[in-house]
Amino acid sequence: MSGQLRIVIGSDFRGFEYKEAIKEFLSNDQRVECVQDVGTTKDTDTGYPHIAVDAAEIVADGEADRALLICGTGLGMAISAGLVPGIRAVTVNDAYQVEGSVLLNNAQVMAMGQMSVSLHHALALVDQWLGLRYDPTCEWAPLIDAMVNYEAEYTKKTSGQTGRRQAAVSCGVPTP
Secondary structure (H helix, E strand, O other), X not given: OOXXXXXXXXXXXXXXXXXXXXXXXXXXXXXXXXXXXXXXXXOOOOOHHHHHHHHHHHHHOOOOOEEEEEEOOOXXXXXXXXXOOOOOEEEOOOHHHHHXXXXXXXXXXXXXXXXXXXXXXHHHXXXXXXXXXXXXXXXXXXXXXXXXXXXXXXXXXXXXXXXXXXXXXXXXXXXX
8 A cells, every 4th residue: 555545434323523524634634545435424323333344345345445433432343344354443542552553453444432532632543544554574464464364264164154053063062
Protein backbone atom coordinates (compact mmCIF):
# COMPACT_ATOMS: atom_id res chain seq x y z
CA MET A 1 0.00 0.00 0.00
CA SER A 2 1.57 3.20 -1.11
CA GLY A 3 0.25 6.64 -1.76
CA GLN A 4 -3.24 7.58 -0.77
CA LEU A 5 -5.51 5.28 1.20
CA ARG A 6 -8.96 4.05 0.23
CA ILE A 7 -10.97 3.99 3.45
CA VAL A 8 -14.28 2.35 4.32
CA ILE A 9 -16.10 3.86 7.29
CA GLY A 10 -19.14 2.61 9.16
CA SER A 11 -21.00 2.82 12.43
CA ASP A 12 -24.09 1.72 14.24
CA PHE A 13 -26.38 4.28 15.85
CA ARG A 14 -24.08 4.53 18.89
CA GLY A 15 -21.21 5.71 16.70
CA PHE A 16 -23.09 7.73 14.10
CA GLU A 17 -22.07 11.17 15.39
CA TYR A 18 -18.35 10.30 15.40
CA LYS A 19 -18.61 8.56 12.02
CA GLU A 20 -19.95 11.70 10.41
CA ALA A 21 -17.24 13.92 11.95
CA ILE A 22 -14.45 11.47 11.12
CA LYS A 23 -15.77 11.00 7.58
CA GLU A 24 -15.48 14.76 7.04
CA PHE A 25 -11.96 14.72 8.51
CA LEU A 26 -10.94 11.86 6.20
CA SER A 27 -12.47 13.52 3.15
CA ASN A 28 -10.29 16.59 3.75
CA ASP A 29 -7.04 14.68 4.37
CA GLN A 30 -4.57 14.51 1.48
CA ARG A 31 -3.47 11.02 2.55
CA VAL A 32 -6.94 9.71 1.70
CA GLU A 33 -7.95 8.94 -1.88
CA CYS A 34 -11.60 8.16 -1.11
CA VAL A 35 -13.99 7.39 1.72
CA GLN A 36 -16.79 4.87 1.31
CA ASP A 37 -19.55 5.01 3.93
CA VAL A 38 -21.27 1.66 4.54
CA GLY A 39 -23.73 3.05 7.10
CA THR A 40 -25.57 3.53 9.18
CA THR A 41 -27.56 6.62 8.35
CA LYS A 42 -29.42 9.03 10.57
CA ASP A 43 -32.74 7.49 9.56
CA THR A 44 -31.81 3.79 9.72
CA ASP A 45 -30.24 1.56 12.29
CA THR A 46 -28.39 -1.39 10.88
CA GLY A 47 -26.79 -3.56 13.55
CA TYR A 48 -23.06 -3.35 14.06
CA PRO A 49 -22.27 -6.91 12.90
CA HIS A 50 -23.71 -6.18 9.46
CA ILE A 51 -21.88 -2.86 9.10
CA ALA A 52 -18.59 -4.38 10.29
CA VAL A 53 -18.77 -7.40 8.00
CA ASP A 54 -19.71 -5.25 4.99
CA ALA A 55 -16.71 -2.98 5.60
CA ALA A 56 -14.31 -5.86 6.26
CA GLU A 57 -15.41 -7.69 3.10
CA ILE A 58 -14.69 -4.58 1.04
CA VAL A 59 -11.16 -4.52 2.47
CA ALA A 60 -10.70 -8.29 2.09
CA ASP A 61 -11.79 -8.04 -1.55
CA GLY A 62 -9.12 -5.37 -2.19
CA GLU A 63 -11.62 -2.62 -2.94
CA ALA A 64 -10.31 -0.56 0.00
CA ASP A 65 -7.08 -0.49 1.97
CA ARG A 66 -8.48 -0.04 5.47
CA ALA A 67 -11.71 0.27 7.39
CA LEU A 68 -12.63 2.48 10.33
CA LEU A 69 -15.61 1.40 12.42
CA ILE A 70 -17.34 3.13 15.31
CA CYS A 71 -19.91 1.79 17.75
CA GLY A 72 -20.43 2.29 21.48
CA THR A 73 -17.20 0.60 22.59
CA GLY A 74 -15.59 -0.55 19.34
CA LEU A 75 -15.54 -4.11 20.62
CA GLY A 76 -18.51 -5.54 18.71
CA MET A 77 -17.32 -3.94 15.49
CA ALA A 78 -13.81 -5.40 15.85
CA ILE A 79 -15.11 -8.86 16.73
CA SER A 80 -17.54 -8.86 13.79
CA ALA A 81 -15.03 -7.51 11.26
CA GLY A 82 -12.45 -10.05 12.42
CA LEU A 83 -14.76 -12.88 11.37
CA VAL A 84 -14.08 -12.07 7.72
CA PRO A 85 -11.26 -14.29 6.44
CA GLY A 86 -8.03 -12.39 5.92
CA ILE A 87 -9.00 -9.49 8.17
CA ARG A 88 -7.25 -8.42 11.35
CA ALA A 89 -9.43 -6.01 13.31
CA VAL A 90 -8.63 -4.21 16.55
CA THR A 91 -10.27 -1.83 18.99
CA VAL A 92 -8.10 1.16 19.92
CA ASN A 93 -8.31 3.74 22.67
CA ASP A 94 -4.84 5.26 22.66
CA ALA A 95 -1.86 6.12 20.47
CA TYR A 96 0.15 3.08 21.55
CA GLN A 97 -2.63 0.74 20.42
CA VAL A 98 -2.94 2.54 17.07
CA GLU A 99 0.79 2.19 16.48
CA GLY A 100 0.83 -1.47 17.44
CA SER A 101 -2.23 -2.26 15.39
CA VAL A 102 -0.54 -1.15 12.17
CA LEU A 103 3.20 -1.52 12.72
CA LEU A 104 3.19 -4.75 14.73
CA ASN A 105 -0.01 -6.49 13.67
CA ASN A 106 -0.84 -5.16 10.19
CA ALA A 107 -4.49 -4.71 11.17
CA GLN A 108 -6.56 -3.44 8.28
CA VAL A 109 -9.58 -2.56 10.42
CA MET A 110 -9.58 -0.15 13.34
CA ALA A 111 -12.60 0.18 15.61
CA MET A 112 -13.32 2.82 18.24
CA GLY A 113 -16.05 3.49 20.73
CA GLN A 114 -17.95 6.74 20.83
CA MET A 115 -18.58 6.07 24.52
CA SER A 116 -14.87 5.33 25.13
CA VAL A 117 -12.94 8.30 23.71
CA SER A 118 -13.68 11.96 23.11
CA LEU A 119 -14.20 13.13 19.55
CA HIS A 120 -11.03 15.22 19.77
CA HIS A 121 -9.05 12.15 20.85
CA ALA A 122 -10.70 9.97 18.18
CA LEU A 123 -9.68 12.43 15.47
CA ALA A 124 -6.11 12.46 16.80
CA LEU A 125 -6.02 8.64 16.68
CA VAL A 126 -7.34 8.62 13.10
CA ASP A 127 -4.73 11.22 12.12
CA GLN A 128 -1.99 9.01 13.56
CA TRP A 129 -3.46 5.88 11.90
CA LEU A 130 -3.37 7.53 8.47
CA GLY A 131 0.36 8.16 8.81
CA LEU A 132 1.32 4.58 9.65
CA ARG A 133 2.23 1.83 7.18
CA TYR A 134 3.08 -1.78 7.91
CA ASP A 135 6.57 -2.88 6.83
CA PRO A 136 6.50 -6.52 5.66
CA THR A 137 10.26 -6.80 6.34
CA CYS A 138 9.96 -5.78 10.00
CA GLU A 139 10.95 -8.08 12.85
CA TRP A 140 7.27 -8.79 13.54
CA ALA A 141 6.55 -10.08 10.02
CA PRO A 142 7.06 -13.78 10.92
CA LEU A 143 4.35 -13.44 13.55
CA ILE A 144 1.91 -11.90 11.09
CA ASP A 145 2.80 -14.66 8.61
CA ALA A 146 2.08 -17.24 11.33
CA MET A 147 -1.41 -15.76 11.88
CA VAL A 148 -2.13 -15.68 8.14
CA ASN A 149 -0.88 -19.24 7.69
CA TYR A 150 -2.89 -20.51 10.66
CA GLU A 151 -6.04 -18.92 9.26
CA ALA A 152 -5.42 -20.46 5.82
CA GLU A 153 -4.80 -23.92 7.27
CA TYR A 154 -7.79 -23.70 9.59
CA THR A 155 -10.04 -22.53 6.76
CA LYS A 156 -8.83 -25.35 4.52
CA LYS A 157 -9.27 -27.90 7.31
CA THR A 158 -12.79 -26.77 8.19
CA SER A 159 -14.17 -25.91 4.75
CA GLY A 160 -17.47 -27.65 4.30
CA GLN A 161 -17.96 -28.14 8.02
CA THR A 162 -20.72 -26.44 9.92
CA GLY A 163 -19.15 -24.66 12.90
CA ARG A 164 -20.72 -25.72 16.21
CA ARG A 165 -22.06 -29.03 15.01
CA GLN A 166 -18.63 -30.12 13.76
CA ALA A 167 -16.97 -28.81 16.90
CA ALA A 168 -19.31 -30.94 19.01
CA VAL A 169 -18.58 -34.03 16.92
CA SER A 170 -14.83 -33.48 17.08
CA CYS A 171 -15.02 -33.22 20.89
CA GLY A 172 -16.81 -36.55 21.14
CA VAL A 173 -20.10 -34.89 22.04
CA PRO A 174 -23.07 -36.38 20.25
CA THR A 175 -25.00 -33.98 18.03
CA PRO A 176 -28.77 -33.67 18.31
